[in-house]
Amino acid sequence: xxxxxxxxxxxxxxxxxxxxxxxxxxxxxxxxxxxxxxxxxxxxxxxxxxxxxxxxxxxxxxxxxxxxxxxxxxxxxxxxxxxxxxxxxxxxxxxxxxxxxxxxxxxxxxxxxxxxxxxxxxxxxxxxxxxxxxxxxxxxxxxxxxxxxxxxxxxxxxxxxxxxxxxxxxxxxxxxxxxxxxxxxxxxxxxxxxxxxxxxxxxxxxxxxxxxxxxxxxxxxxxxxxxxxxxxxxxxxxxxxxxxxxxxxxxxxxxxxxxxxxxxxxxxxxxxxxxxxxxxxxxxxxxxxxxxxxxxxxxxxxxxxxxxxxxxxxxxxxxxxxxxxxxxxxxxxxxxxxxxxxxxxxxxxxxxxxxxxxxxxxxxx
Numbered sequence: 001x002x003x004x005x006x007x008x009x010x011x012x013x014x015x016x017x018x019x020x021x022x023x024x025x026x027x028x029x030x031x032x033x034x035x036x037x038x039x040x041x042x043x044x045x046x047x048x049x050x051x052x053x054x055x056x057x058x059x060x061x062x063x064x065x066x067x068x069x070x071x072x073x074x075x076x077x078x079x080x081x082x083x084x085x086x087x088x089x090x091x092x093x094x095x096x097x098x099x100x101x102x103x104x105x106x107x108x109x110x111x112x113x114x115x116x117x118x119x120x121x122x123x124x125x126x127x128x129x130x131x132x133x134x135x136x137x138x139x140x141x142x143x144x145x146x147x148x149x150x151x152x153x154x155x156x157x158x159x160x161x162x163x164x165x166x167x168x169x170x171x172x173x174x175x176x177x178x179x180x181x182x183x184x185x186x187x188x189x190x191x192x193x194x195x196x197x198x199x200x201x202x203x204x205x206x207x208x209x210x211x212x213x214x215x216x217x218x219x220x221x222x223x224x225x226x227x228x229x230x231x232x233x234x235x236x237x238x239x240x241x242x243x244x245x246x247x248x249x250x251x252x253x254x255x256x257x258x259x260x261x262x263x264x265x266x267x268x269x270x271x272x273x274x275x276x277x278x279x280x281x282x283x284x285x286x287x288x289x290x291x292x293x294x295x296x297x298x299x300x301x302x303x304x305x306x307x308x309x310x311x312x313x314x315x316x317x318x319x320x321x322x323x324x325x326x327x328x329x330x331x332x333x334x335x336x337x338x339x340x341x342x343x344x345x346x347x348x349x350x351x352x353x354x355x356x357x358x359x360x361x362x363x364x365x
């Protein structure tokens with residue numbers, strides 16, 4: 001993926017609450033939902049310790065905090081406040097810790113450039129995870145015409161049927177950069193997107209979805225020599241052309257692409273090549289669930305796996321954090337310690353909220 005260079009943005013202090021074994025930042029109260037009060041000094045409840053039977057206000061306070069915590073651990077990650085799915089088909093909470101473990105598993109395969117044994121091994125593991133989740137899996141194999149010669153590549157497509165044949169596509173790449181001068185394992189760039197899609201597959205596979213979902217793991221996103229229109233995004237260019245030729249492209253009503261969203265200092269950029277209404281829906285969903293500040297990164301054009309679909313007339317948005325360009329991007333330093341379960345959970349919560357909006361949108365129905 002390439003775009004113009006911008007300076008790094010300053011980090012922000014976070015207020016955190018524990019959700020699903022990862023500390024998911026909570027910034028603001030969602031409309032229509034009680035907020036959980038966080039005290040900066042010992043609470044009245046804590047002061048009752050060792051004083052016999054608690055007072056009625058203390059009991060009420062305990063009950064309120066317990067109930068609020070239940071809301072945050074179950075309903076809050078779903079992003080259903082102020083809209084959402086009218087049929088009540090909430091998407092279960094995204095498990096950031098489990099997705100982080102998936103990144104570790106992928107990193108353990110080592111560098112995974114297109115055509116490598118490590119990528120083939122990673123692909124078999126990804127397919128096994130998808131099948132275990134209950135997904136129907138297709139392998140879309142083709143030959144990439146690269147500056148290094150023909151290279152076999154394979155997109156992995158998990159298909160989850162729904163009440164409508166209309167498709168919402170979630171996508172990302174699972175290959176890593178071919179780095180000649182170092183050991184590049186791509187924990188964030190390649191690993192985080194694949195791990196994110198695996199966790200979303202687990203959440204959607206056993207849900208009664210009103211639309212069909214495709215989760216697409218693109219091969220060949222990275223350039224083999226130098227990024228250009230012909231040396232990049234091999235998998236997405238191939239699939240967009242194939243679906244157009246087969247007459248299936250019109251079924252894809254929206255595409256959400258994720259890339260490098262595991263960065264521990266999350267700051268998702270606002271890609272101005274993305275479809276305007278879909279990009280705004282993501283931003284509005286993030287604000288509605290109290291996570292808007294993580295989706296207010298620089299507004300700039302991105303060249304990524306969504307572009308072949310945009311060019312073919314599909315509504316698409318690219319969710320990407322590219323602050324790492326100034327630190328560890330495309331270097332051997334892109335390792336597991338640069339990622340966090342929190343960032344994965346934040347993006348998972350916002351994407352889930354967006355999906356529930358999309359399912360009721362006239363753009364998808």
